[in-house]
Amino acid sequence: MSGFYVLDVPEFAPLVRAAEQHERCRVHPVIAGYRYIEFDGEIEIKRDTTGLGEAVWFGCLTAGLDGKITSFTSDAIKLAPTNEPVLGV
């Protein structure tokens, strides 16, 4: 399973709303203050679908990532599954 966590606070709520509209994302319910957003394969989330300003956008995975970042710009983030160790080999 690949995905990322989102802290259940107002400033990250736009990211959850964007994920809810994303055809490859499945938004899980909040548990202990965190929401898991599961994704299949490689996904792209465009910043303009979230409405986030850059300062929050560039920290939008701060609650944790099960996967890897293949691209992260001010316009979009691309995430993919990974089995690579966190610190490489």
Added chain:
Amino acid sequence: MTALAPSLSGRLSLHGVDHTARPTWKLRETVEFYRDILGLPLVHAITAKGWGREKEQHADFIHFFFESGNQSCIAFFYYIGTQQPPELVVPKGYMAMANHTAWRVETEDELLAWQKRLEGKGVRVSQFVKHEILESIYFRDPNFYPLEITRALRDMEELDAADAKMTIDAALTLEDSGRWTNIEQLWRAKADFVQKLLQDAAAASAS
């Protein structure tokens, strides 16, 4: 045996900022900036012949304080007759900006009013920047010290503290590895902590 004073018998706590201080070699510009442009009252000034530290050849000085709200002050030392050491020149670049002072205002209107006031006095001020729980403007004083005025967008909750703990716990693990190079590693390491939290929460609710 003498009983401990109440403040020492329980958990020690601090009660906000009294003052922070830094050196200046621009007395007039500093006074004009903090007193006249920012409008902070000059509330105290100490003048002294060194600190009596003859071995250090401690310069005579003025230590002066501007009140910046809630009984806190921003203060300066002006060392008379000295030159600014190169290592105390504020470097350019983002890393030196980490060492900054951020003052609080309560409302967006207040933040806007401060932005307009500073711009009206010829100070270069940033646009509003939202950082998760804060919205801020940034500028510099005549010494090039970075300054910020900010307002809270929401209160900090217990969840924020719990999340911060997991962030730091994950970061400490990575720092100990000696191979930590980027934020993606932190986000991936933190996911393990969050996953365990959720598993524990699920187990607790099932039992």
